[in-house]
Structures are given as structure tokens and as C-alpha cells.
Amino acid sequence: MRSVGEPSFAISVCIPTFNPDLKYLKLLLESLERQTRADFNVIVSDDASANADLIKAVLSTCKLNWRADWSPVSIGMAANWNRCAQLATGQFILVTGQDDLLMPEALEQLVSQAQASNSDVVFSVPHFVTESGDELQNPSSAVTADSIFPNGDVPMNNRATIVLGLLYGNVFGDPCSTLIRLDSFRALGGFSTEYEHAVDLELWLRMAAGGVAITRISKVVASHRAHQKNATSVHVRSGASQRDRDRLAVEYEASEFADATWNRIVARLHLHRLHDLMRYRTASEPISVRMRGGGRTRLRAIAGEITETFGWTEPIGRSLL
Template structure:
């Protein structure tokens, strides 16, 4: 290409060819007018060649830049994200996981926002869908607004679902300045990245809804509700304290809101699938000393009480 694209859309793929197909088509189909402005970057950690075959089939309809790389030896989740980002040439980057997809007019809205809003971190609305793409909830902002580093951190750290990964658009220059996802933080490494970006730039929140975030049993996040993850999250809150942006009282309040929501959400995922022993195991995370010593937020008091009764009943 004679010039750099405005937007790079990365798909780090891993053994979900049908959903990968859906994600890729959501970029290609109906967006021909943006071929010179958008590049597609696919880094494939899959154990088969199915995604490559799908890429060739779908991207034959795309005359814009398309980069594909298959890894004979799996990189792993975090390094696969980083590899995709490292291959981009666009001014801004979206990481679209292979189980998520863009909504109609997403690229139109993202490109228009990049042109209109001179900010390195953009956060759009998202539809949370199930495996059949039925909308479970819409997570949207009431108005377009910039949040300062302090306000952005409070929003991020008091709501474990504040950032849905495919809804965040980041300038490549911001990744260059702040660095890539850090593997030492394992599953919460995305939260570590948002903390670093928000503490430096704040975040510009947009009303437009651009992506669908799919909730399903195959998601790698289904396995994060354990003591190791809680300890990593506590470590991230300790890092936030060192930034000297939030007061000690604000950090305690955010920590309680975040961890109660995180644990209760994990317990609910198990409960609605009828996995009662897994539900009880997740609820036992509330007994970790640093969590137990946090005040239960009013927002989560009723649900926590109900889940506690159910969990205790399973002990009998």
C-alpha cells in the first residue's frame, strides 16, 4: 500500500474456525469502501489450518491490506495479542477476538470518531451476546465524554466489565509509549494495560455501539475465577496505589466493588449452567482474607447474601 491505513483490526485466532469466520466476515462484508483505510491482521495460534483456509476464502473479496501468520508452535493468548499488534501499520488498533464480531456500521463509526476526536484511547459501547448471538445486554455510554485519568481509573476499577476488549480502540503510538501486554500478569494482563493507558491518557467514551462480545463456555475467561487470579488482581490494585492518582479510600472502595462483582459474576456463570460445586468453589473466593476484610458494597449486598446462603446450603 502507498500509505499507512487509519485502522488496523487484529484477530488473534485460536481453534474456533466457525466464530473466526464470523469475525472476519464482519470486517470484510459491506465495508469495501474502507479497503484503503483498514488493514486486517490475523495471527493464528490454531492447531489446524482451518482458519487459514477461511481467511483465503473470505479475504479474496478484500483488496485492502491483509496480513496472516500461522504459528507452528503456539505462542499463547497474551503473546498472540502482542504479535498481532506488532504487525500492524495503522494509526489505531482494534483487537477483535475470534469469538467476537463487528456490528453493522462499526467501521464507519470508528473511522469517523478517529477523525473527529483527537485522543489515543477510545472506548465504544458493546452488545453482550450468547452463543446464538442473542443480545443479553447492551453496555452503552449515555453521552460522549472524556474521562480524566482519575475518573477513568475509578470507572475502570469499580466495574470489572467497564472495558469489553473489542470495544476499545487504541492509537499505535500509545502502545509504542506504554508497551505491550505484560505476560507476568497472566489473565488480568488486559486490566493491567487499561490501567497503564488510562493513568496516562484518560479515556474518551463514545455512545456508538461497535462490537458484539460473545459469552460462552469455550471462552478462556471461564477459567479465571480462582485464587491465583484474585491474588493477581490484588497485586494490580497495589500497583495502582503507587501511581498516586487515587486516594487510599478511593482504592479501597474500587477494590471492593471490582472484586465483589468479579466473584459474583463468576459464581453466576457456574450457577446458571447448573455447575453447583463450581459455583460453591467460586463463592469460596470471598473467604480469601484480603477480600473478606473488604466492606461489601451496597450494590452487591443482596446478591452476595443470596449466593452465600446457596453456597452454604451446598456444604450440607
Template sequence: MSSVSVVIPCYKYGHYLADCVSSVLDEQPGLDVRVLIIDDCSPDDSAEAALALAAKDPRIEVRVHAVNKGHIATYNEGLLEWADGDYTVLLSADDRLTPGALTRAVALLDAHPEVGFAYGHPIHFQHGSPLPPARTELRGTTVFPGQWWLARRFKEAHGCITSPEVVVRTALQREVGGYDPELPHAGDVEMWMRLASRADVGYLRGVDQAYYRKHGNNMSATEFGGQMDDLRQNKVAYDAVLSGCAEHLQNRAKLADTVNRKLARIALRRAVRAYDRGRTDVVPEADLIAFAAECWPNYRALPEYKGLLLRRAIGAKAMPYLQPLVLTAVVSKVRERLWWRSWRLRGI
């Protein structure tokens, strides 16, 4: 029977713990599962809630920090110092697994020793709303070559994983080490890529593997003043992979060019959207352009920059009203170019 070590860091989320732990211990048949709850010096009764759960079930252990160590140190304590099962899961106390999630992921990992971690689709739901139904009938599995999956992440400049839906092979987790304290907001993105640089990646098709709770404490940092934070963190994360995993990467130079060009385009796109949505007063356009220039010196040649110049000419006040006309004109121009290209390819 395969074993799974589940690390549940907790800070002021004690009221979620019972549901989180139940999803791990009561809904994952056929596995030897143990849980470690680490309370990071919560100022409320979270530690007491954790200890009460442990008193009822010997599969649960609890550690309570005397001082707050932060989420990265807490993650690494559980993953590197405690976890000793065949596989490891890092699950926030406010999230939960779907029925059979670990059973499905472990079956894939058992069948494919070359796979370093497996994941599936997460359900994002709003706190206070009823829990949406989960798909639990597996339609199949896919094993992606690690280097191919890694190249996709560099092409999209996006991690594609929320976090609770991932099950990692413990031996590989120990090999690559813990989360980087220099990446407090993008450490998970860097971790998945670091793992993929050394092993293949498994995907569970047609099922939901975890619930991710959305509430005020985990809202995206891309709104208003935080427009730059996630971009900078992502760049640091990709740079960390390029430097720290260099010996494991194929076409490192191409990966660097690909992700930097994509990050520049994302930054410029945000500046463009500020005009479209009437938010130029709160979106840091100058900072976004400076970031784009840092990533891709030839940023002025990118289509997003040309779109930004057009919106500047129209003006911030008029653009939200004229956006449909501008988009229609752009689409028509693209269609015209594609039409002429198709004729040239036919030799006419």
C-alpha cells in the same frame, strides 16, 4: 483516508473466522483496513481456514505459529510488530464488529487527536443464539479526560470494557508497549488504564460497537473455585498501573487507597452472597476475608464485614430462607438513618 490495522488472534476458532473477518472488511466504509490473522498453533484446521480467507482477499495476512506462544505473546506480535495503520484493533476470532463500528470510532479519533482510544457499548450474546440487532445510529460522542476516566476505574475496581469494542491510536499503543505477560487474565484492564494515564478517552454514545460471544471457553472465572482468581488478577493489574505509570498519575496515594478499599468490599460481598445463595460449601470464605485484610487492614469496619457477621450468626442453612427479611430490615434501618439525617440538616 484513515487506516486501521486489525489483529485477529486465533486458537481453535477457525470456524468463526469468516464471519469475524467479514465484519471488519465488508461493513466498515470509508477506511483503509488491513487484517492480520495469527493462528497460535491450533490443533484443528483453523490455520487452513485463515489461509483460505487470505487467498481470496489481499487485505488479509496470515501468520501461523509452529509452537503455541499463548495469547499475550500473540497479541503483542500483532500489535507491536505488524500494525502500522493510524489505528489498531485487537479482535478475537470468535467476536465481530457491528456495521460501521470502525468508521464511527475513527471519526471521533480523527476529530480529537488528544484521544488515545475510543470505545462504545458491546453486545454480549450467547453462542448458538441468533445475533441480536445492533444500534448503529450515533447519538453523540464524549471525550473524558484521561485522569478522570482512570480515577473512575480505580473507584469501581472494574475495567468497564469487554475488549472488541476498542479502537486504539497506534502511536500511543507503541508508546505504552504491549500486554503484560504477568497478567494473563487482567491484562486488558491494565492496558486501558495504562493508555488513559497518557491520553484522553473517547466514548461513542447510543451505539453498539461490537459483538462479544459468550460460550464455555470464556466464562467468568468467578464461579466457585475461581472466586479468588479475578480478584488477585485485578489487584495485580491495579498495582502494576500504580507502579508502572506513577509519573503519569495524579493523586497516586488516593487512587491506591480507593481501589484497595473497593477490592476489599468486593471480596467481602462475595462472602456475604455465599450465605444468601446457599453456596458456603463452594465459596472460599476464609480466602476472601484474607484478601480483604490484605487490601484494607481495617476491613472489620466495613459494612460488608458486619453483614457477614450477621449471616454467620443466623447460619448458612437458614440464611437463604431468611435473606428477604434481613434485607428488609437493613433497608428500613438505612431509611431511618437518612430520615434522621435530613431532619438534622434542616436544623430541627
């Protein structure tokens, strides 16, 4: 195994693996080899994959500065993400899925923005590709980031980040398109192992609640591969996505939201549950939180969700920025 030694890097690209499709893993590594910025290393943390020997063979041909760690037993997704980040030596980390892709200027654009704005987190535009690499519209059919965020670089209001996350889920960016300052990541405890699906979203909201500086750039720097076997698809079909969205709402229920805003969050949870039931046949999960205020306020929230869903009104999230 090639050792990273002790040099200082601007970025550590963290690749947690679990039974990866080797074709996609090779494509990810090739996309990293094409980066226009060279001061990064690659950390692979494998969660007891059945094809570990084949992963080692792929890494043996990799031209990058890399290090790999092999768990003898499976510790789970979030714990493996954290272990990968624990091995990082860069000032910043980027945690990418084992089948995602990075654009050639991804690391250069993200780090340049983080340094220029002194940001702890930099989101970029979510982007999706199919199994064959073709561009894909937002596979969740949810509100898109483009409909909420304006063009250009946007310093994120932390309070607005929390409300947007509770309303729409992860409209900010997948881990593969999000740069995180390693010191801030560690200070806040890393990814939560209590969540099944919304591990990244939970961290984004916790970082916003912790007051870190967050910026969004209107560039595509990475592509998240959407297919039936990836974790996102599995979690939606199993109901884990619903459970985590509900759990996040419970965690932030005591926050001082206006009744109108809170009721839109709760109405969106019901819409999210209905969408998964109709599209994925996901079993309905109970929603723990309730609307607030009088009947008129609640009806306005339901009507607002209906008109936004059908595109008759702009997303309420746009008014928060």
C-alpha cells in the same frame, strides 16, 4: 498468502487466533467485509493452532486485504495479541476476539471520533451475544456501563478511569470495541504478559496513568461472544479473574486515593470474590490489599457496596464522571 504490501491504512484489525471455531471466524471476517469504511487491513496472528490448515482455507476465500503469521509453538494469549499488533501498519489498531462481531459502521464511527477528539483510545458500549448470536445481557452480572456512563460522547478523566477500573473491572469495553492509536500502544509497551485474564483492563489503566487522551462513545460497534469455551469464561472459573483484579489493586495501592474511595475498591474485591464463589464455584483467592482509616470509614464502604449491589443507591462510579 495475500500480502498487505506497504500501503498506509487508517486501521489494522488484529485477529489473534488459537484453535478457533471456524464458523465464528467466518462470521467475524464477513462482518469486516461489510464495513462502511474501506481503508483498513486485517492481521491474523495464530498461536500454533491445531487447525491452522483449516484457518488458512477460510482466509483463502477472504476478500479483505489481509496478512497472517503462524507461530510454530504456542506463546500465550497476551504475547500473541502483541505479536498481532506488531504486524499492524495502520494508524490505529482494533484487537478483536476470533469469535466476536463488528457492526457495519464500527470502524467508521471509532476512527471518526478518534480524529475529531484527537484521542488515543476510543471506547464504545460493551455488547454481548450468545453462541447463536442472540443479544445477551451483561454475562458477569456486574455493574453495567449503562448505569455509570451518561449518554453521548464522554471525554474520560484519566484519574476517574483508573478508579472505575479498580472498582468495577472492565466496564469500558472489550478489545473488539476499543480503538487504540498504534504509536501510543507501542510507546506504553503493549499488553502485559504478566496477567492471566485482565490483559485489556491492565492496559486501559496503564494508558490512563500514562496520560493518553481517552474518549467513550455511547454507540454499540461490536459484539463480544460469550460462551463456556471462550477465554473469559475459562478465566473466571479458574480464578484468574480474581487474581488479576487483586494484582491490579496491589499495583495501584500506593496511589493517592481518599480512604473512602480506596475502601470501596477493597470492598468490591471481596464482593467480586463472593460472586464468583457462588455463581462459578471458583475457589476463593486471598485478597492482598487492606482497607484504610478508622472503623467507621470502613463500615461506610461495606454498607455502600451492599446498598449499591441491591440497587438501593446509584453506583458510586457515576459520581466520578
